[in-house]
Amino acid sequence: MTEAHKTYLVGQAEIPARRLEPALYLVATPIGNLGDITLRALETLAAADVLACEDTRVTRVLLDRYGIRQRPVAYHEHNAAEAGPKLIAALQGGKSVALVSDAGTPLVSDPGFRLVEQAQAAGIRVVPIPGPSAVLAALTASGLPSDAFLFAGFLPAKEGQRKTRLAEFGAAPATLIFFESPRRVAETLAAMAEVYGDRRAAIGRELTKTFEEMRTGTLATLAAHYAGAPTPKGEIVICVGPPEGKVDAPEDVDRLLTSLAAEMPASKAAAEAARMTGQSKQVLYRRLLELKDG
Known part of the structure; x- marks a missing residue:
């Protein structure tokens, strides 16, 4: 690996990256605004022997923004069975491997946990490089209690399965956080209002991007808004407040x-x-x- 390969740009300054110890590095990347990357993340991306990502085209945009000359390899749910063992072999051979998702923190709603399982089973060190997270960005801007929260990922697409899944979380004394498709946000909010009653909630859309929006209200009012509005664009995070009374009322x-x-x-x-x-x-x-x- 050449010295030119181990650099990244901050402003107009070219910064040398330190050599990484052999390990699997889980690097959080921006969820929208490329300025949200951390210096440690840039250094790790520049210095890693292998950079694995969901979509090489998406990661290339970030690398080009900071002058990082890497050739990322694909690791996603469709090739994990084939690509995972190759990454583990590289790690066992003494190389450093950085893993990124298309946006945010790896392993949150992506297949990276399988690679971490394999690495741990092989006795390989796993190093988190923290940074942007849509879950925490939405929670902190929601105005809902943040002392306890439960991230539930994506809900099932089928109505019956969705309501059953929602009911499983209904008694949790915590703010609930979900990812949702813009096409299903209206029907999901309607199901939440039916299952949870009129709890406080917040919708985060396009967080950190140009058209960022946080909309708050009760589940009923939010469901009514999205039922009568055009299908929203962009990534959606739904936060639902905990039960305000006894959960067994x-x-x-x-x-x-x-x-x-x-x-x-x-x-x-x-x-x-x-x-x-x-x-x-x-x-x-x-x-x-x-x-x-x-």
């Missing part, structure tokens, strides 16, 4: 039972509700029958 339990019963037999719905609330399955089953009769 009667109205919450009734709502949970109704949602579960729409997707599974009554007995199974009662059993699932019992698992989630800690209440008696028999009591919940009788209550579900009352709700159906009423």
